[in-house]
Amino acid sequence: MKARLPASLRDIPGGVWALGFVSLLMDVSSEMIHALLPVYLVTMLGASMATVGLIEGLAEATASITKIFSGALSDWLGKRKLLAALGYGLAALTKPLFPLAPSVAWLVGARFLDRVGKGIRGAPRDALVADISPENIRGAAFGLRQALDTAGAFAGPLLAIALMWLTADNFRAVFWVAVVPAFLAFALIVTAVHEPATPAASRRTMKIPLSPSELRRLGTTFWWVTAIAVVFTLARFSEAFLVLRAQSVGLPIMLVPAVMVVMNIAYTLAAYPAGAVSDRAGRVMPLGVGICTLIAADVVLAFVASTWGIAIGAVLWGLHMAFTQGVLAALVADAAPQDLRGTAYGVFNLVTGLAMLAASMIAGLLWDAVGPVGTFLTGAVFAVVSGLGLFAARGRLADRSPDSAH
Numbered sequence: 001m002k003a004r005l006p007a008s009l010r011d012i013p014g015g016v017w018a019l020g021f022v023s024l025l026m027d028v029s030s031e032m033i034h035a036l037l038p039v040y041l042v043t044m045l046g047a048s049m050a051t052v053g054l055i056e057g058l059a060e061a062t063a064s065i066t067k068i069f070s071g072a073l074s075d076w077l078g079k080r081k082l083l084a085a086l087g088y089g090l091a092a093l094t095k096p097l098f099p100l101a102p103s104v105a106w107l108v109g110a111r112f113l114d115r116v117g118k119g120i121r122g123a124p125r126d127a128l129v130a131d132i133s134p135e136n137i138r139g140a141a142f143g144l145r146q147a148l149d150t151a152g153a154f155a156g157p158l159l160a161i162a163l164m165w166l167t168a169d170n171f172r173a174v175f176w177v178a179v180v181p182a183f184l185a186f187a188l189i190v191t192a193v194h195e196p197a198t199p200a201a202s203r204r205t206m207k208i209p210l211s212p213s214e215l216r217r218l219g220t221t222f223w224w225v226t227a228i229a230v231v232f233t234l235a236r237f238s239e240a241f242l243v244l245r246a247q248s249v250g251l252p253i254m255l256v257p258a259v260m261v262v263m264n265i266a267y268t269l270a271a272y273p274a275g276a277v278s279d280r281a282g283r284v285m286p287l288g289v290g291i292c293t294l295i296a297a298d299v300v301l302a303f304v305a306s307t308w309g310i311a312i313g314a315v316l317w318g319l320h321m322a323f324t325q326g327v328l329a330a331l332v333a334d335a336a337p338q339d340l341r342g343t344a345y346g347v348f349n350l351v352t353g354l355a356m357l358a359a360s361m362i363a364g365l366l367w368d369a370v371g372p373v374g375t376f377l378t379g380a381v382f383a384v385v386s387g388l389g390l391f392a393a394r395g396r397l398a399d400r401s402p403d404s405a406h
Contacts, residue, residue, distance in 0.1 A: 009144070009272075015132040016141045018192040019084075019125060020148035025185035026088060027149055030114070031156025032178040033098050036164070037107070040171045045104050062112060064353030066119025071346025072214075074124035075339055081195040084128060087121025088189050090114075092182040099175035123345035130333035130341050131196050136279060138333055142326040143275020147268050150321075154264035218344055221396055222335040226348055228287075228389045229328050233355035235294060235382035237363040237375075239263065242317060245301055245372050246310045259314050266318025274323045275330065283331050284394045290323030291387040298380035302373045331397065
């Protein structure tokens with residue numbers, strides 16, 4: 001096994017920092033809108049809750065499906081930055097549609113195009129991070145990008161709350177402000193991110209994207225990683241259930257969003273250290289810590305029905321995300337051939353996205369049938385199963401050096 005050297009923030013390539021701030025800015029913009037959009041649809045445009053659910057479901061499904069094609073296309077073209085910039089540019093162009101939309105139909109179109117942009121950029125961007133990062137600090141690089149992305153995820157709603165207070169609940173004014181960071185994100189990726197040259201040999205031997213022969217080239221280790229991630233995703237259903245749990249213990253409605261803020265702060269603070277640890281100690285250890293932390297979060301959220309219980313559960317939930325999401329992204333890069341990284345991220349994002357949809361449906365059915373205790377305990381069971389899968393594959397994952405055996 002190749003020795004891993006500790007990384008500091010100064011070791012992270014400038015391109016990774018730039019991609020991290022691109023993610024931060026776009027998340028600030030998107031979350032400013034998404035935090036208010038359901039309320040705006042219902043109170044200002046008269047949409048039903050069923051309509052809100054349909055819009056969100058279609059939006060996320062669109063993003064998941066688009067990712068697999070954009071990732072494979074980035075391998076085939078050898079142009080990851082082009083597709084990533086296209087995705088961010090499309091998302092930026094949709095932002096003015098939200099304050100301008102005169103009807104629900106217009107907002108459905110804007111949300112759809114916004115998620116198409118997310119789908120286009122996701123896999124090429126992650127493959128670009130892997131291409132830019134030296135293999136000995138790949139985990140730290142993914143951890144940093146994830147930390148900056150998550151910082152935007154909690155800064156956006158906080159900024160939206162502040163602007164709603166300053167503008168006396170003027171939704172359209174807040175939506176217009178959200179346009180600014182979106183275009184800054186697009187400008188930053190165009191000017192500050194430089195793509196490494198793709199070896200000519202890789203482009204000449206590239207076969208039809210997503211063909212059976214290309215998918216077989218992803219290798220057994222990649223499919224092990226994906227299978228473990230699918231079961232793990234079944235355990236970590238939508239964070240919406242954290243909000244519902246907070247409401248169920250009597251937290252005032254105005255304070256319920258604070259659960260997501262607490263969760264995302266914990267996630268942001270721990271993501272980079274977790275990635276750096278995975279470079280030194282291997283990927284298996286932090287993943288195991290993340291799985292154990294999720295089990296602890298589920299148990300606390302199931303049985304400690306108090307405000308403090310929700311706060312502790314939210315912190316543990318954020319920590320489990322920090323110890324798993326960036327590390328799993330690094331594992332995909334470790335396992336897949338360099339010329340198929342876009343395809344690998346596309347496949348990985350698609351199947352885990354579908355698993356998230358299934359997990360949230362299961363969680364909702366359990367909540368209606370047996371309440372929150374059954375929902376969170378079932379999540380803990382799935383987490384245990386994913387831990388057993390990680391234990392079974394530990395030799396294959398721990399002994400593999402990035403980019404080896406191809």
